[in-house]
Amino acid sequence: MLTCGVARGQAPSYSAASIVNAVGYGAGPFAPNSVVTIFGTNLCWDPGIFTASSTTALPTQLDAVSVYVDNHLAPLLMVSQGQINFLIPSDEIAGTAPMLVVRQGVAGPIINLTLVSAAPTLFPLTAGYVIAEDWNNANALITPDAPAHAGDTVVLFVAGLGAVQVAQGVYDIPALATSIVNPSNLTVLLNGTPVDPTLIKYAGLTPGCGGLYQVNLLLPSNAGTDPAIQISLGGQSSQPGLMLAVR
Structure with missing residues (x-):
C-alpha cells in the first residue's frame, strides 16, 4: 500500500557516503553537537519538510522518524523523504558510534560514525x-x-x-x-x-x-x-x- 509515494514497509535507505556534515556537505568525522545530514530515500512517509518548532528544545521524532546514535535518540532539526538533519548528541565521546534511522518501527541500515572531540x-x-x-x-x-x-x-x-x-x-x-x-x-x-x-x-x-x-x-x-x-x-x-x- 502506498501513502504519498512512499511504501510503508520499505526501509529507509542511505549509506556511509550519504552521511555528511550539514555545513558544506563534507565527509566526517563528526563532533558532539555537530549538525549532520543524511541523504537517502524513504526517510519519511509524507511529502514536504518537517522541522523542529520549539524555541527551547529539539524533538527526537518528526513525522514518525527518529535517528539513533550510539543507541540514544538524537535531536532532530529537519526531516523529509530525501534528507534528515540532526545533531550528534552533545554527551557523546570520541570513538565509533553506530547510527540508524527508524521510521515508524522500520529501521534503516546501521552505519558506524567516527566521532572526534572537535570537527570545526x-x-x-x-x-x-x-x-x-x-x-x-x-x-x-x-x-x-x-x-x-x-x-x-x-x-x-x-x-x-x-x-x-x-x-x-x-x-x-x-x-x-x-x-x-x-x-x-x-x-x-x-x-x-x-x-x-x-x-x-x-x-x-x-x-x-x-x-x-x-x-x-x-x-x-x-x-x-x-x-x-x-x-x-x-x-x-x-x-x-x-x-x-x-x-
Missing part, C-alpha cells in the same frame, strides 16, 4: 566567502560589498566545536552563551598564519540555535585583503578555500 566547520556564504557578522556595525552581514576592516570584531559562525564549559541538556536549545572547553586550544588562521590568541574574544555556543557556535575575533592590523580563513581545534581544521571579506 565554517559556514560558507557565496563565492568562497564565510558567513560572518560585524559586531562593530550592529552585527551586519560581512560581504565583499560590505567588508570588515582591521580593528573590527567579527563574529564567525562555526559548527562542530564540541563540548562546552557549562553542560547543556542534550535536547536543549542553549539560552545563554557558554564557552567551549579549553578555548585556548582553538586557533584562527588568516592566510595560514595563526592570529594572536588574545584576539579571540569568545568561542562557544550561539544562544537560541541548536548546534551553532561562534568565534568572536578582533581583526589584526595585518589581516590583509580577503584573507583565507580556517579554524583549528582538537587536531582538526575547518575546510580550506574560504575567505573573510576584509578591506
